Amino acid sequence: MLKRPSVIAGVSLVVLAAGLAGSPALTQEGSAPVARYTMDAGTTSGMMAMGAGGGGGGIGAALGLLGGGGNQVAHELVLRLGSSRAPEGAPKADHFLPAGARLGTSVPLETPQRGQSAPRDDTPAQPGQAQLPQGRLLLFWGCGEHAGPGQPVVIDFSRLARGEVPPGLYAQSLNLPDDWNVSAGNSKTFGDWPNGRDAKPVPADASLFGAHRVVSTYAPEIAFTLADDFMPPLQASGRELPSGAVALSWGALPKATGYYAWGIGAGADSGNSRDMVWWTSSSTQQFGGPMSDWISPSTAARLVQAGTVMAPSQTSCTVPAEVRAAGGPMLMTQLYAYGSQADFAYPPRPANARTPWKPEWIARVRFRANTMIMAGMPGLSDTGQRGESSAPSAAPPPPQGKPKCGRGLRAIAERAAGLCE
Numbered sequence: 001m002l003k004r005p006s007v008i009a010g011v012s013l014v015v016l017a018a019g020l021a022g023s024p025a026l027t028q029e030g031s032a033p034v035a036r037y038t039m040d041a042g043t044t045s046g047m048m049a050m051g052a053g054g055g056g057g058g059i060g061a062a063l064g065l066l067g068g069g070g071n072q073v074a075h076e077l078v079l080r081l082g083s084s085r086a087p088e089g090a091p092k093a094d095h096f097l098p099a100g101a102r103l104g105t106s107v108p109l110e111t112p113q114r115g116q117s118a119p120r121d122d123t124p125a126q127p128g129q130a131q132l133p134q135g136r137l138l139l140f141w142g143c144g145e146h147a148g149p150g151q152p153v154v155i156d157f158s159r160l161a162r163g164e165v166p167p168g169l170y171a172q173s174l175n176l177p178d179d180w181n182v183s184a185g186n187s188k189t190f191g192d193w194p195n196g197r198d199a200k201p202v203p204a205d206a207s208l209f210g211a212h213r214v215v216s217t218y219a220p221e222i223a224f225t226l227a228d229d230f231m232p233p234l235q236a237s238g239r240e241l242p243s244g245a246v247a248l249s250w251g252a253l254p255k256a257t258g259y260y261a262w263g264i265g266a267g268a269d270s271g272n273s274r275d276m277v278w279w280t281s282s283s284t285q286q287f288g289g290p291m292s293d294w295i296s297p298s299t300a301a302r303l304v305q306a307g308t309v310m311a312p313s314q315t316s317c318t319v320p321a322e323v324r325a326a327g328g329p330m331l332m333t334q335l336y337a338y339g340s341q342a343d344f345a346y347p348p349r350p351a352n353a354r355t356p357w358k359p360e361w362i363a364r365v366r367f368r369a370n371t372m373i374m375a376g377m378p379g380l381s382d383t384g385q386r387g388e389s390s391a392p393s394a395a396p397p398p399p400q401g402k403p404k405c406g407r408g409l410r411a412i413a414e415r416a417a418g419l420c421e
Contacts, residue, residue, distance in 0.1 A: 033345070035083045035219035035361040036182050040294045040368075041208060042076040045233035047372040049074035049204075073233045075202040078194075081109050082187030083219035092217045093191040098210030098226075102203045109191030109216070110198070112184055138267070138326050139287055140279040143310075143317035145245040152277075152326065153285065179296050180364075189218040206230070208365075220360040224344040231255065231339045234371040238333065244321035248333065251315065253369060256337040257300040258309035260291050261317055263334070265327025277327030281317045283307035294366040295338045309338070332374060339367030 049072035081093055093109035138152040156164075184190040194200070208229050214222040236250035248261060260281055267275035280286050284307055295303070303309035310317065324331060342365040350357055 031356065031358040032084070033359040033362045034085060035081065035216075035222065036180070036187075037082075037214055037222050037361065037363040038078075038080045038182050039212075039363070039365040040076075040078040041230055041365065042078075042294070042367070043231045043233050043369040044074050044076060045235070045369070045371045046072060047374060073204050075204060075206050075230055077202050078192070079107070079109060080182040080192045081190065081214060081216060081219060081222075082182035082184075083189045083216070085188060085218045087111075087189050087216075087218035089217060091189055091191065093219070094215055095193065096213040096215065098208070098212070100207035100209055102206045103200060107193045107200070108195070108198050109193050109214075110195035111189060111191045136275050138275060138277045139285065140277065140320060140323045140326075141282050141285050142320070143281050143283075144320055145241065145243055145318050147320040147322040150285075151320075151322070179290070179299050191216065214363075220346070222344075222346075222361050222363055224342075224363055224365075226342060226365060228255075228340055228342055228365070228367065231337065231367050231369040234335060234337055234369045236335050236371050236373055238319075238373040241318070241321075244324045246319040246324060246331065246333075247316065248319065248335065248373060249316040250335060250371075252312070253337050253339070255340045255367070256312045256369075257297045257340070258295075258304045258312055258338050259314060259317075259335065260309050260338070261319075261333060261335045262291070263319060263323065263327070263331045265323070265331040267326050267328050275326070277323060277331075279319060279323045279327070279331075281310055292334070292336065292370075294368050296341050296366065297338070300338045330374065332372065334370060334372050337369040339369065341366045 079095055091111035093111070094106040095109060096106040097103055135157055137155040137157070139155065140147050140152050142148050142151075182190070208226050211225050212223070232253055234250055234253065236248060239247045239249070241247055250259070262278070262280040264279075265277045267277055278287060280291075286308055291308075295309075300309055304311050319331065319333065344363040344365075345359045346361055347357075347359060349359070
């Protein structure tokens with residue numbers, strides 16, 4: 001039997017962090033392509049460059065930089081191919097890259113074996129073990145030296161497990177239908193990289209400029225030429241104010257479409273667990289969602305207008321003093337810069353929207369940059385000094401793919417943040 005109370009609490013929060021819905025965007029007149037391909041390219045800097053790929057990182061990664069400086073850069077690349085066709089023989093797919101990517105001639109897109117599924121927590125509850133999850137999550141939002149009215153929203157996990165949901169908790173759900181995705185669940189045949197067969201790190205000086213080609217046994221050949229590249233690294237810093245608030249600042253990136261920051265900290269003991277504090281830069285109450293993923297420029301523009309994402313012209317945000325007071329002296333803060341997007345299709349989309357269009361394939365390349373600031377830890381508050389003329393040093397490349405989530409309150413919060421799976 002599953003341990004139902006903990007599952008209920010976990011699911012209630014993870015629902016908030018659900019990824020973008022699969023939708024065959026880029027089509028018209030109801031025609032769906034045979035194949036869809038996504039290529040997500042990220043630049044991680046500072047302590048993030050020492051963490052897990054896909055937006056990971058954490059306290060352990062930060063501690064590993066003590067005495068090592070924060071001027072580090074690494075790249076991440078996530079490739080996904082989905083097709084409505086069955087393979088001709090064994091499924092096989094390869095992405096052939098330009099020489100500047102420094103990943104060899106190609107990387108393999110591995111197809112998961114059918115029937116594989118994530119392990120379930122079927123461990124029976126031990127005698128004396130609490131039947132309801134313990135601890136609380138305190139939600140704050142907004143940039144400013146002090147938190148706004150109505151904050152924090154307190155999520156008591158034991159109450160949540162009993163179905164007592166705080167009023168308005170789900171009011172800020174994000175509906176982003178244009179950010180389609182590719183997965184094994186919405187494809188007849190699916191392949192991705194990195195994978196268990198090949199997970200080589202992407203070099204810090206890699207470039208994506210040039211011709212790309214995807215050849216498989218289950219989809220039409222996909223070919224496109226990229227005129228864009230990895231975003232420059234985010235250079236950010238955190239400065240503690242007399243009030244206890246933390247003033248974050250960063251250098252603007254030329255092609256950024258918006259910025260988003262969130263922080264997590266551990267407060268005082270509450271019962272048998274430590275309280276967790278969650279803060280976001282959104283001007284309205286917001287928790288979880290796809291904000292730690294890649295986000296298209298059109299979606300970023302809508303979120304900027306809604307106040308969820310900071311405008312591309314904004315280069316500072318202050319974490320309220322109440323967040324530091326509740327979350328303890330050390331606050332792990334992540335900053336994201338969403339970037340440009342390149343779209344490709346064959347045959348190309350007709351200029352006239354009324355013209356029927358049945359593409360064989362569509363492809364999308366998205367870019368982002370992210371970094372981490374550890375406010376309150378001496379020597380780790382800066383990820384780099386803006387205006388430095390020297391090039392950032394190359395960090396040991398991050399492992400590819402998100403780590404598995406652990407158990408407990410911290411794991412639930414990290415899963416909601418998209419740091420683990």
